[in-house]
Amino acid sequence: MTSATAEGVAESPATPPVSPGRKSVTGTRRMVAALFLLPALVLLGALVVYPIGYSVVRSFYDSSGNGFAGFDNYKDLFTDEGIRTALKNNIIWVVFAPTVATALGLVFAVLTERVRWGTAFKLVVFMPMAISMLAAGIIFRLVYDQDPDKGVANAVWVGVHDTFAQSSAFPKAHPGRESPLVARDGGFVTRAAVHTGDTVSLPLVGVAPDKMPEDAKRAVAPKADPGKISGTTWQDFTRGKGVGSLGAVDASEHGYAGMRIEAVDGAGKVVESTKAADDGTFTLSAKADGARLRLPASNFKEPYNGVDWLGPSLVTPAVIGSYVWMWAGFAMVLIAAGLAGMPRELLEAARVDGANEWQVFRRVTVPLLAPVLGVVVVTLMINVLKVFDLVFIIPPGSSQDDADVLALELYRKGFAEDQPGVASAIAVFLLLLVIPVMLFNIRRLRREVRR
Amino acid sequence: MTAEAEGTATAAPAPAPPPAEAVKARRSWAARLAEGVSGGLLRAFLLLVGLFWLVPTIGLLLASLRKPEDMSASGWWNVFSKPSQLTFDSYQKLLENGDITDSLWNTVLITVPATVLVVLIGSLAGYAFAWMDFPGRDWWFLGVVGLLVVPVQVALIPIAELFGNIGLFGSILGVVLFHVGFGLPFAVFLLRNFFAEIPRELLEAARLDGAGELRLFLRVVMPLGGPAIASLGIFQFLWVWNDMLVALVFTKAGTQPITVALQTQVRQFGSNIDVLAPGAFISMVIPLAVFFAFQRQFVSGVMAGAVK
Numbered sequence: 001m002t003s004a005t006a007e008g009v010a011e012s013p014a015t016p017p018v019s020p021g022r023k024s025v026t027g028t029r030r031m032v033a034a035l036f037l038l039p040a041l042v043l044l045g046a047l048v049v050y051p052i053g054y055s056v057v058r059s060f061y062d063s064s065g066n067g068f069a070g071f072d073n074y075k076d077l078f079t080d081e082g083i084r085t086a087l088k089n090n091i092i093w094v095v096f097a098p099t100v101a102t103a104l105g106l107v108f109a110v111l112t113e114r115v116r117w118g119t120a121f122k123l124v125v126f127m128p129m130a131i132s133m134l135a136a137g138i139i140f141r142l143v144y145d146q147d148p149d150k151g152v153a154n155a156v157w158v159g160v161h162d163t164f165a166q167s168s169a170f171p172k173a174h175p176g177r178e179s180p181l182v183a184r185d186g187g188f189v190t191r192a193a194v195h196t197g198d199t200v201s202l203p204l205v206g207v208a209p210d211k212m213p214e215d216a217k218r219a220v221a222p223k224a225d226p227g228k229i230s231g232t233t234w235q236d237f238t239r240g241k242g243v244g245s246l247g248a249v250d251a252s253e254h255g256y257a258g259m260r261i262e263a264v265d266g267a268g269k270v271v272e273s274t275k276a277a278d279d280g281t282f283t284l285s286a287k288a289d290g291a292r293l294r295l296p297a298s299n300f301k302e303p304y305n306g307v308d309w310l311g312p313s314l315v316t317p318a319v320i321g322s323y324v325w326m327w328a329g330f331a332m333v334l335i336a337a338g339l340a341g342m343p344r345e346l347l348e349a350a351r352v353d354g355a356n357e358w359q360v361f362r363r364v365t366v367p368l369l370a371p372v373l374g375v376v377v378v379t380l381m382i383n384v385l386k387v388f389d390l391v392f393i394i395p396p397g398s399s400q401d402d403a404d405v406l407a408l409e410l411y412r413k414g415f416a417e418d419q420p421g422v423a424s425a426i427a428v429f430l431l432l433l434v435i436p437v438m439l440f441n442i443r444r445l446r447r448e449v450r451r
Numbered sequence: 452m453t454a455e456a457e458g459t460a461t462a463a464p465a466p467a468p469p470p471a472e473a474v475k476a477r478r479s480w481a482a483r484l485a486e487g488v489s490g491g492l493l494r495a496f497l498l499l500v501g502l503f504w505l506v507p508t509i510g511l512l513l514a515s516l517r518k519p520e521d522m523s524a525s526g527w528w529n530v531f532s533k534p535s536q537l538t539f540d541s542y543q544k545l546l547e548n549g550d551i552t553d554s555l556w557n558t559v560l561i562t563v564p565a566t567v568l569v570v571l572i573g574s575l576a577g578y579a580f581a582w583m584d585f586p587g588r589d590w591w592f593l594g595v596v597g598l599l600v601v602p603v604q605v606a607l608i609p610i611a612e613l614f615g616n617i618g619l620f621g622s623i624l625g626v627v628l629f630h631v632g633f634g635l636p637f638a639v640f641l642l643r644n645f646f647a648e649i650p651r652e653l654l655e656a657a658r659l660d661g662a663g664e665l666r667l668f669l670r671v672v673m674p675l676g677g678p679a680i681a682s683l684g685i686f687q688f689l690w691v692w693n694d695m696l697v698a699l700v701f702t703k704a705g706t707q708p709i710t711v712a713l714q715t716q717v718r719q720f721g722s723n724i725d726v727l728a729p730g731a732f733i734s735m736v737i738p739l740a741v742f743f744a745f746q747r748q749f750v751s752g753v754m755a756g757a758v759k
Contacts, residue, residue, distance in 0.1 A: 032664045033583040037591075040576035040635055046613075047632025048598050051606035058608065108500070115494055123746070124501045127508075129753070130742035131735045132693030134710045138731040139507045141720055142514055142527075150526045152510055325507065333750055386602045389695045393717055407604050407696075414608045415700065427605040434600045441600065442593045 052431065059424035073425035083426065085401065086409040089316050093387065093405060096317075098380035101324045102373060105331025109339055110361060112332075122336065126329035133326070137393025140322040144309040144394070154306030161304050170256060170299050176205040176236055178246060186297030189264065196289045197226045203236030203247055204256070204295075212254060219255040220279040221248070229288055233259045233295065234280040255280020260299050263288035270294075312402040315395045319403055322390055327383070331376045338372035339365070382434055406430060515541055515728035522724050541729045551730060553705075554712035558692060558734070560623050561708055565630040565691045570684050572631065573638025578672050580639065581646035582654065592643060598636040606633070607700050614701065621703035629701060630691045638683050641755050645679035646672055682752035685745050689738050709734045 062069040077083050108125060112118030128136060145151025148158040174188075175181040181188040181202060194200050199222040212235065219234035234255045238244030244253065259276040263284055272288045284293075309318045346368070350360045366373075388407040395403040406426055414423030513527040516537045521529070530536050545551050579585075580592045610629060611620065619625035649672065657671045673680070695710035702711060713730045716723040742749055 030585050033579050033585040036575045036579035036583065036664075036668075039572045040595075040639060041591075043572065043628070043632045044595065044598060044635055047606060047610060047629060048601055048636070050613075051609035052601065054609035054612075055605055108497075111493060111497060114490070115497060121497055121501050125504050126750075127739070127742065128504070130689060130738045130749070132695065132710055132738070134693070134695045134714060135511075135731040135735045138713070138717070138727050139511045141717070142510055142724075142728070143507050145526075150522075152506060152526065152528065155526060155528070325504065330753060334754060337754060382600055382602075386604060388604075392695075393714065396720065397718065407602070410604050411607070411696070411700070415611075420608050423608055427602075427608065430602050431605050434602065438597045438600050442597050445596050446589075446593060 055424045055427045055431070058420060059428050061421050063419045063421050065420065069421060073421045074429075076422050077425055077429060080422070082401065082404060082412070083406070083409055083422075086404040086406045089404060090385065090406050092316055093320060093323075093384045094381055097320045097323050097327075097384045097387075098377045100320070101327045101380055102331045102335075102376050104324065104328040105333075105335050105376065106366075106369070106373065108328065108332045109335040110365065112336070113339065122329070122332060126333055128326040129329050131326075133387075133389030134393055136322055136326055137390050140318075140325070140390075140394050143322075144318055146306065146308055146310070148306045151306075151309075153309055158304055158306045161306075170204070170207050170259065171211065171301065173204040173207045173235075173256075173300055176203060176246065179203060180247075181295070184294075186300065187295050189294040190292045193290050193292050194229050194231075194263075194284075194288065196229055196286050197224055198229055198231075199224050200229060200231030200293060201247060201249075202231060202233035202261070202293065202295065204233070205235065205237045207235055207256075213257045215278050216254040216257040216280075217278040218251070219249045219253045220281055222281055225283065227286055229263075229284040229293075231261075231282055231284075231293070232280045233261065233276050233282065260296055262294045262296055263291040264294050265291045310394065310396055310399055312399045315399040315403040319390050319394050322394060323384070323387060327380060331380070334376050335369060335372055338369050342368050378437060378440075382437055385430055385433055511728055512732060513537075514724065515732045517541075519722075519725040522728075541725045542733075545726060545729045545733070548726070550712060551709070551726070554707050554709045555733065557623065557702075557706055558708035558710070561626050561630070561698070562688060562691045565627045565634065566684055566688045568627070568631045569634040569638045569687045570680055573635055573642050573683065574673060574676065574680065575668070576635070576639045577642030577646050577676075578668050580643040581649075582672075592639070595636050595639050599640060601633075601636075603633055603697060607696075611700060620701065621706060623702075623706050626698055626701045626706070626708075629697050630687075630694070633697075634687050634690070638687070641683050641752075642676060642679055644755075645676055649675050678748070678751070681745065681748040682755065685741060685749050686752035688741060689749070692738055 058065070059073050060069060060071075061067065062072070077087070108121070112121050115121070143151060143153050146154065148154040175183070180190055180192070180200075181204070182191055188202075188204070190200065190202070201222070219232055222230040222232045224230065232249060232255065234249060234253050236244075236247065236249075236253060238250050238252050244250040255278060256276055257278040257280065259280070260273065261276060261282050261284075262270045262273040265271050271291055272284050274282050274284060276282045308314060342365070346364055347360055350364045355363065386407050387405060388411065391403050391405050391408050392411075406429070410423045410426040410430070413419045413426065510527050513530050514522060516539070517527065517530060518536065518538060518540060521536050576595075580588060580595075606629070614620040614622075614625045619628070653671060653675070654667060657667050662670065693710070694708075695714060698708045698711045699714065702708070709730065713727060713734065716726050716730075720727065
């Protein structure tokens with residue numbers, strides 16, 4: 001398999017049964033063995049084993065360390081607001097981060113086998129493994145910047161959004177003096193009802209020249225059409241003092257191209273709606289007879305500003321995204337190694353039997369890779385439990401609490417809030433979560449050591 | 452993803468599947484066209500993903516090469532239209548900043564000993580577990596393996612107290628020792644498994660030549676263990692170099708490595724971007740160089756450590 005353990009101790013069956021396992025070639029001198037082992041065992045004992053015991057004991061004492069607290073610190077795990085948020089976020093992390101990273105790794109590993117520059121691709125995806133989580137945090141703080149003019153995530157997002165949802169918004173447009181329009185519900189509505197054969201003027205002011213739609217043309221005054229209602233909506237403003245007449249279309253004034261116009265009857269129901277042409281003109285049929293015309297609020301909302309990636313609701317998914325960026329390469333490399341060791345004949349046989357590529361992937365590749373996928377997911381889960389730096393660095397102060405995870409909460413409780421008892425309880429809790437993996441590792445190895 | 456293959460997917464089990472060559476020869480031009488299109492789509496997809504993976508790092512690099520005024524005005528991609536914005540000013544200022552250069556040096560002072568010690572102590576123990584006889588050998592080894600998954604967080608509070616009591620708190624030695632302690636389970640695990648595969652005859656031959664235990668270790672085992680030692684060394688080097696949490700807890704002003712020094716600037720992210728972007732990039736240069744120079748060893752280290 002993929003780990004060094006699996007390479008094992010491969011003792012040849014020809015070895016005489018006299019020596020079970022590897023025997024010393026130098027004869028047994030326990031003093032020497034002890035000397036070789038001493039530095040490692042002392043350091044492990046003092047720095048890894050002792051802290052485990054200490055944490056367990058400490059978790060039963062109060063913050064001063066003098067009073068026995070029983071299970072109070074563990075109760076805090078489920079009652080303390082901060083820890084509960086952390087716990088909730090940890091569950092989201094453990095469920096999503098390893099699975100997304102592994103799924104991407106699997107897809108990349110399978111697909112890169114088919115292109116000649118697959119190695120270069122793998123190098124690019126694997127590279128983030130080599131850098132610190134602090135650097136990755138700084139990188140993604142830049143990526144997630146809220147301002148679409150600075151953060152690349154929002155720049156792309158807003159670009160895509162504006163391509164599909166053409167925003168014909170006229171932020172800050174409002175009626176000028178002596179306007180036939182009055183404000184209502186964020187939009188504007190005519191004071192009087194309109195009738196067929198009428199011409200309607202819907203002038204507004206206040207849209208900055210550079211915010212006008214690019215396809216806006218010179219406004220054209222409406223022409224009366226019996227049986228229909230025709231009108232114009234335009235920017236009733238000509239630069240300069242005393243130039244242009246109020247409420248009338250002047251030579252240099254532009255139509256509100258794409259402005260949405262609704263005809264609303266007495267009951268407030270929309271009976272017809274249309275959009276202004278590039279020159280600001282529009283027509284409505286006889287259905288709108290007797291209705292009032294409304295420029296709904298959707299015309300006037302602020303331009304789309306992208307997603308608040310690091311706001312309270314999205315901050316955890318956003319940080320998980322940066323984690324996946326770092327660790328998908330890890331999954332990819334392990335899975336690619338598993339793929340390389342896979343019997344090619346099986347895949348070929350399936351193809352020859354008429355399976356298409358998806359079926360080969362689903363029915364042959366994935367089942368054969370199952371052990372590797374398991375190792376990757378479990379490894380990432382353990383890794384995710386310990387995630388600290390990214391959560392510490394990426395969220396801005398305002399959403400730090402919403403992004404909290406246990407490893408960070410342990411640090412806060414232990415070193416910022418002076419509650420070592422609660423922090424120790426979190427530590428013991430984290431340790432309990434990894435004990436199944438610990439036992440699994442030991443069992444797996446025991447079989448090999450005993451060979 | 453050939454059209455032909457889909458067509459026959461439900462066919463009854465053929466008595467003898469035709470050889471692959473024959474299938475290929477029968478492919479129609481339509482199937483080949485479909486293959487070409489899907490191949491093109493695949494390449495486009497992978498290219499896009501690769502770009503997606505590179506953009507964040509490129510963004511940091513370009514951000515570090517712009518003036519802070521430019522950074523607060525617009526995004527880094529504007530350098531493509533205004534290449535004149537590129538400047539090494541931020542780097543120059545950063546390298547004149549004593550705090551940052553000191554912290555870079557601290558990173559070296561922490562990383563090098565922590566790596567050397569783990570390799571050395573881990574090799575001694577790995578050899579003992581692989582080739583020496585003593586009671587309970589396998590149990591001791593399994594105990595060490597069990598420690599592989601212990602999260603560092605468990606040790607932060609106890610060791611902070613311990614170091615406080617013996618005067619190691621805030622010292623570089625303390626951070627080094629902590630990293631060695633938590634690096635050892637993996638080191639022992641990796642090296643013991645590798646050493647155990649050294650052919651017995653080699654060791655016996657050296658033994659017959661009169662080599663003692665130490666000589667055997669230094670002259671035979673260590674050189675033969677080269678690949679595993681390289682993997683371990685690179686892995687440990689990157690791990691310690693990139694660490695922030697341990698250093699955050701155990702260092703104080705003056706012994707901070709670069710990660711901690713930069714972390715203190717993150718709270719005012721926008722206004723410190725001229726320190727953070729080049730600082731982060733400088734801190735990445737060494738790990739990236741190590742990564743590109745020793746990919747193979749790094750990958751095998753990562754694979755062996757898949758449980759850490």
